Amino acid sequence: MELQNTSKYAIRILSYIAKNGTTKLCSAKELSEKLNISYKFLTKIMIHLIKNSFVISVKGRGGGYKLSKLSCEISIYDILDSLKELDNDTQCILGIGECNEKNKCALHDQWIQPKELIKKMYKNTTLDQLEDKEFKI
Numbered sequence: 001m002e003l004q005n006t007s008k009y010a011i012r013i014l015s016y017i018a019k020n021g022t023t024k025l026c027s028a029k030e031l032s033e034k035l036n037i038s039y040k041f042l043t044k045i046m047i048h049l050i051k052n053s054f055v056i057s058v059k060g061r062g063g064g065y066k067l068s069k070l071s072c073e074i075s076i077y078d079i080l081d082s083l084k085e086l087d088n089d090t091q092c093i094l095g096i097g098e099c100n101e102k103n104k105c106a107l108h109d110q111w112i113q114p115k116e117l118i119k120k121m122y123k124n125t126t127l128d129q130l131e132d133k134e135f136k137i
Contacts, residue, residue, distance in 0.1 A: 003080070003085060004083070004085060006045060006048075006083055007079070007080055007083050007085045009035070009037050009041070009042070009045055010045055010048070010049060010079050010083060011076060011079055012035050012037075013031055013035060013037070013042070013045060013046070013049070014049065014054060014055070014067070014074065014079060014127055015127055015130045015131060016031060016034060016035060017031075017055065017065055017066065017067055018067060018071035018074075018127040018128065018130070018131045019130075019131040021064075021065065021066050021067065024064075025058055025062070025063060025064030025065060025066055026064050026065050026066070027063070027064040027065075028042055028043055028046060028064070028065070030064070031046075031065070046065065048082070048083070049065075052082040053068050053069075054067065054068060054074060054078075054079065054082070055067055055068055056068045067127075070128070071126065071127035071128040071131055072126050072127070072128040073126070074126055074127045075122065075123055075124070075125060075126050075127075076121075076122040076123075076125045076126070076127075077119070077122035077123040077125075080122060086119070086122075089115065092105045092108075093105070093107055093111050094106070094107060099111075
């Protein structure tokens with residue numbers, strides 16, 4: 001159950017803003033350079049994050065981005081859900097197409113519980129929990 005690059009980058013971007021954007025705005029240039037994300041791809045992700053009310057864009061000289069709500073109010077699940085990352089949970093873990101009750105792979109029944117635990121982890125993890133930790137972004 002690997003996340004798409006857009007989802008990984010969105011989490012990294014929001015984590016960075018949560019950690020570094022409390023006293024200042026984070027510019028697209030700063031985010032691109034610090035997180036090693038191409039500027040063009042980053043701006044596409046930022047448009048999505050603005051439309052989905054995760055960040056606010058401040059225009060003009062000295063402008064940039066800040067979170068639209070407290071970091072404790074944004075869960076990883078919310079981010080992934082906005083990107084439709086969790087809509088495709090019927091994909092087979094072995095990579096052999098769709099996997100459901102009528103069309104099971106060899107690991108289908110064993111995968112149900114771990115998949116639910118991962119979703120629970122996403123729901124219970126908020127950006128403030130990530131910003132309190134020293135981790136690689």
